[in-house]
Structure formats: C-alpha cells, structure tokens
Amino acid sequence: MAFLKGSGKGKCCGLQWGSSQIRLHKIVRLQQENLQKLVHIEHSVRGQSNLLQPGREFVKEGTLMKVSGKNRHPRHLFLMNDVLLYTYPQKDGKYRLKNTLAVSGMRVSRPVTEKAQNVLKIEYAEHCLTLSASSCSERDEWYSCISRSLPDDYKAHNTSAFHNSIELRERLGIPLGERPPTLVPVSHVMMCMNCGCDFTLTLRRHHCHACGKIVCRNCSRNKYALKYLKDRLAKVCDGCYAELKKRERPLSVIFPPTSSRCSGSAFSSVFHNIHYSSFKKQKKTPSALMEVAASGEGSTISGYLSRCKRGKRHWKKLWFVIKGKVLYTYTANEDKVATESLPLLGFTIAPEKEEGSTDAVFHLYHKQTLFYSFRAEDYNSAQRWIEAMEEATIL
Template structure:
C-alpha cells in the first residue's frame, strides 16, 4: 500500500483513520531508524485494520439506513393510498348525491311543472301515458339510487368504523340491470319528446319554461335524460380507481372486485344497447328520407352499408341509392336533396351476388334474387369489390341464421338443384341489356327497328318474337303467365312433367306465327359465343381496317389462337373469325394515341388497327395477341 509520508510525532497512534488519507508534503525531511520504521509499519497495519472495520460499520449503517428509508417510503405511499381511498369514497357518495338530484328533477320536478301548467290552463297539457313513456323507468331508478345514496352517506359518515362500501354495490348489483331497460328505450323516448314538442305547442312551452328555470340551470331536458345513460360508466371508472388504491388485505378488496365485475357486465350490456340505439336512429333516418309511408324499422334489422351505384336497365345506366341491411337490400331513386323514392326491398333469402365473367365489365356485379335480378356498376373495381364482399357476407350471415336442418335434403343439394335449373322460373333472371345483344340469342337473326328485342322472363336472354311465342306461369311472378323463350318453355314443361302434383298448364301466346328470313351464318361462327368462358381475353376494342378508315367499336374474343369478332358482348354468333398464327403486331410509334394503338399485319400487309380505352388494357391485348401468334410445340 503506498501512502504519503507522515511526520512522526505525538498522537499518531490515536489519530483518526481519515487522517491517513490526508495528503502531506512529500518533500518533508525525515530521519528514520530501523525501530522507527518498524513502529511506523506496525502502526500502519493497525490503521488499515481499523479502516476495514470502520468501512464495514459504514456499510451496515448504510444498508440499515436504506431499509429504514424504504420502510418510510412504503408507509408514506400506503398513507397516500389510504387518503385516496377515502377521497374516492367521498367522490362516489357526492357524485351519487348529484345524480339523485338529477333523477328528482326529471321524475318529480318536471312532472310537477307539467301538472301546474295543466291546472293553470284548465286542460291536459300532455297525455299521462305519453309523459310516463318519456320518463320511462325514471321512478324505479330514482328509488334505487335514493336508497343507494342513503347507504353511501351512512358509510362515509362513519368511515373509521367500516372503511368499506363495495358490498353495497354487490347487494344492489341485480337492480343495476334496470339501467339497461332505460337505455334500451332512451332513443325512442327522446324521439317521443321531440315529436310532442313539435305537435303540442302547450307542452313545448312547458318544456322551454322548465329548461329556462334556475332549477334546470338553462340546460335542455334531454341533457338530463342522458345522465342515467352515463352513470354506469362513471361507476366503473370510480370503482376501478378505488380498487387500484386498496391494499390487497383490505376488507373491501374482494367486494370491490365483485362490484366491479357486476358494473362492467352492466356497462358492456349498455354499450351493446347503445349500438342498437345508433342502429335504430340510422333506420329511422332512412325511413324519414323516403317519400311516402314505409316501415323500414323492423325487429332485428341492422343497417350495414349505403351508397350510390349505377343500375343497368334495358338501355341505359341509371343512378340508384342502395341500402344494405342484415336481412334485405333496398334500392331507391334520388328525387331531391336527401330524399328518395323507394323502388324495391329485396330479401337476402335466396339472393346471390357475383362478378361478371367478362374482364371488360370489371366494375360490375350481378344481383340475383327471387323478386328481381339486375346488373350494378360501381365507380371503380375496388368499390365494386367492397360491395361484393359486404353483400356476400350479409347473405352468408343471414343464411346461417335462417338455415334449418332438413333430413331429406342438405343445403348443398338444394343449391345444386338451383344451379342445375331445376327451379327455373322460381327466381327473377338478370335481363341481358338490349345494347349487349344485336341478334336473337336463339336463332341469331339480327334485330332492327321492326324486328324488335324481347326478354325471356325465365332466363333473361334477348330473343326475337319468333323464338318467344309462348307464355308460362312463373313462380317468382306469383304464378302469373309471362313470355318465355322456346328453350325455357321446353325446360319448364319437362319440370312440370316431373312434378306431377302441379295443376298449372302452359299457355300459348296465340295461333300467329312469326317468321323472318334469316341470313345464313356459317357453323364456325356459332362455335364460340361472345360471353364464352375460358377465353384468353375478351372485351371491347375500337377497330379500323386502314389508316383512313372509320373506327368501329366491336367485341373481341381470343380463344384457341383464333380472334373472334362480335357486334356486342352477348351475341351468340361471331361476325368473323381469324386464326392468328402467321400474323404479327406492330405498335404505334407516333401520335398522341401511340400507346393505345397496335396494328395487325400478315406478310407486311396491314389488316387492322386496334385502339384500347387505356394503356394497361392495350398492353394486355398486345400480350394476348402475341401469345396466340406463336405455334406451341
């Protein structure tokens, strides 16, 4: 151990340990002898031992001091928590006192104000039954909370004797469920209050006068009616804070946990009811927005989604406002700002929703229901997908709730029967739009101003009058006779023969026969229809037969390396077909539309110029054409 020099002298052995570490002058003159040196070393050893013992004492003293400080801190923290518990108990009691006064204002003071107005006017201001409905369940809540307040005041006044209050909530727990009944009727009662104020000027005057009185503190009556709705969450917050500050060995700890569990259950139930209340308000809002008298509010009906979609009619797209519920899909026509005319409410029972098979109609979705079926179009593919998912989920949930076990037939078998056409005529078909078919979908004769289109009421196809001379009783039309095509007529007759129990007979349209001279169409052009499945690509393109020729919008299908051309997307026969092997493409290099256009050549001879609606579509068509031009080995 290296220590600084220290001058020898009296008192050294008795010097304090700390003195050893005092820095001395290293150049101080000293005459050492062997004895002195030996004595100094001995003294130094004893001093080191004293230092070690002293350090141990200091460590022990420090540990003891820390333990003492921790104990003090713990006691201080416990004291703070005890004071908080008392403060929260007082807050529970004082807030209950304020709340009971609110209940008294509604149940007693407001009733007295109405009674005084009735006495003063000499006639009934408002029917007693209506007033009781507006103040529904407030008498019961007033008695419950008045009793609760009395017990809370007793406990807080004698806190040192009991130091507990949660057992009161445990005892009153079953009665707290009365709040759920009040909350369930809250929206209805407030709506009734508003309605009476609109219809009954005398009652409205009483309400206004009462709200302006000092007793009401210039607050609306609805402000006070909302207080019972807010009280249960307040109990939950106060009891949670109360439990957090209670010691684990407190007498009230176990009861507080039980009370908090009860209050949370009531609060969760109240939240569910409030959500239902929001749903009720939304349904009422929709009902008020419809022209005429319509019952949109139905038991168990839940609002899910709304939005504007284009509904495809026979000739044009028309904007319609759609409302999706958990049991129905409703569509309306906008008539003025925020007002609608009801078109139809379609049950989700038996409804199907799907995407069209053609890529060209990526914004569309098909709705098939028992009453009506149609095509809808959204603003974008993503919006279409949102509606598709929402409707499909609603149908699935509705079916799961309504499905019942049928021993003789499973749900899958029933669905398969529908898909196989066994129930033809039981559902409204989706009508093919007029502009998507230029020829009869049975005989392929072209439509003109005199040779008009007709729709089969069983399958929705566009047919000519010669191919739809029959009528048949259709189930979805409540067994009323309707025009059907020849193909459906044959199928319906077959179904009738299989179901011997039916007594309904088919109808003939009349003895007149309709004939039209048809243009002979090669069989090769009938092999592939415009809406064929498993094609490489299909859709509309603008086509020109030369640089100076006029553009014509046509429907094209590439299938099995053959390009088929159609006048419309639902035509059953092609205008022409062209194998693409041996052809090649050249993309347009100049001009503003160069990325939209591409040219089809054969042996350096220009056959056609194509133009797509957008660049991504043009690129997909180019890739499809190029794949079809290569002979696979």
C-alpha cells in the same frame, strides 16, 4: 445395434409428433383469429346478431361503390364462407346492415358496361346488386373470393348462359313464371339468344317474360298465362313454353272433346302452331363461330375495343374474345354466336407510333400489311390486349 435402431425410431416418432404439434398449433391460431374477426364484425355492424355460427369462416371485407344510374354510393361488404353482409358506412366508423345474403343462392359476374368501370354484379333471388371496384384487380379478387365460396352445385352452373335457364331458377326456389325474371338489357344483345339470327329493322327483339332472354319473333310466337302477371297471357320463348306446357295437367284427359264444336278449335290451333320459321330459309352459321360464346368463359382476354379496317377511317365498337389463339368478334357481349373468327398465328402487333398521340391505339399486321387497327379505352387496357395478342401469335 438394437439400441441404435430403437433410438432411430424414437427420433423419427419425435419428429412426426413435433410436426403434428406445429400443424395443430397453426389450426388453433387460425381458429382464434377467425373467431376474433367474427366478434369484431358483429360489434361493428348494427342490426346484425348471431353472426357466430359453427363452421362459419371470415373470407374478405372491403368497400365497393353501388352503381345506381349516374350516382355512386359506398357499400361495405363482409364476406363469410356462407353469407355476405351488405352494409353502408356510418359517421362513427361503424356500419348499418342493409341485407344478409346467402352465398349458396348467388350468381356473380363481371359485366362490361358503359355506365361504370370494374363492375361486379351479384344476383340473388329477385334482386341484383351492381357494384364498382376501384381497380380491375380489386374487382377480380372479389369475384374469385365469392366464386370460391359458392357450393359445387352452383360453381358448375355459374355462367351467363345458365343465368337465364330454367334449372337455375328452380335451384333458387323460383318456379318458372311465378316471379318476374331478370331481363337481359336490350343493348347487350344483337342476335337471338335462341337461334342466333341477327336482329334487323324488320326482325325485332322480344323479351321472354318467363326467363328474361331476348329472342326473335320466330322463337317467341307463343303466349302463356304467367302467375306473376295474375294469369295474364304474355309472350314466352319456345323453350319456356315447352317447359310450362309440360307442367300442365293434361286437360284433354279431364275434359275429353265430345262434340263436333271442338273440331273447329282444334283445326285453328293447327294454324296457330305453324311457325313462320318453318317456311323461312335458315341462315347457316359456320360451326367455328359457335364454338365460343361472347361471355368468354376460359378465354385469355375479352372486352370491348373499337376497330378500324385497313384503309378506312370509321371506328366501330365491338366485343372481342381471344381463346385458343383465335380472335372472335361479336356485335355485343351477350351474343351466343361470333360474327368473325381470325386465327392470330403469323400476325404481328405494333402500338401506335405517332408522336403526341394520346389514343390507346395498336395495329394488327400480316406480312407487313396492315390488317386492322384497334383502340382501347385507356393505355393499360391497350397493353393487356397487345400482350394477349402477341402470346396468341406464337405457337
């Protein structure tokens, strides 16, 4: 009996040792493949040296198109777990290095633009790359690979809202006001990115020259001397103004006001700091419209659709987000506050039934009554929206 017990233990130990050997062999094989791949990349890319570094792992490579106005230029990317090689192909099958980007300082997003489809945007320090993939799935695969390679500190803040924040610029080593910010495109914003009020013919858009956000005049009444403008005064938003003032040395301690001449300037500064917004009656925004941002983080689907109301013929292009079985409507894809929210439970969706129709049109019904008609950019996009809406109509 003792012999049998001993033999059972020996068999178990043998199995454990065998599985450990298999895992070890697999790890060694993967390391060899990774080493061979890095050597191949270093040989293929002209201008690149010292690619072999401890802990460096190959992740992905592929060709994307650089979007520059109406022009498209092929760019070949090699992604490692810590760097991204940005190259362009040459006639002999090799590549010329244009830039080596540290993954830790990147921000990656998937903006919707009219200039190109399947856009992948990579931002780092002072520069920005706008690339176009051949398909939506390829774009999403690149987005996932780069996002997984980001350190945890950056993953937590890799959202469009955080892009323009003071904290991210500090993490990237860009003190506020010392370098030009990435300006948010005017066409992407229809309401103030600070207070959420709608822009009109009289309430115009203003760029904050410190962080790049688009705000209304009530949120940008302050000016500050910015270093990258050679200490010239420029309009900044309230948040940046408060942060910049906080970093100043308290001049009142160094130069205390001793004469009555200062009283006049102090008196005028009181009127300068009185904001028009304190007298203006603020529009109350329902809390339900502020729960989800247009960026669509964690949403089922988001994107532009043209919408036509029941009984109307006019189509209007808007940004839509489906999250938590609710359809949110935005004027543009950078808006913080939705203009409408519609719970989809109880609705039905039907595609366009007219014969010979090439439009990617589908309809939203409530109790057999037409509520809205939607038109997507193409048939495939329409099918994705129909599937997402149908899923949201069921408990």
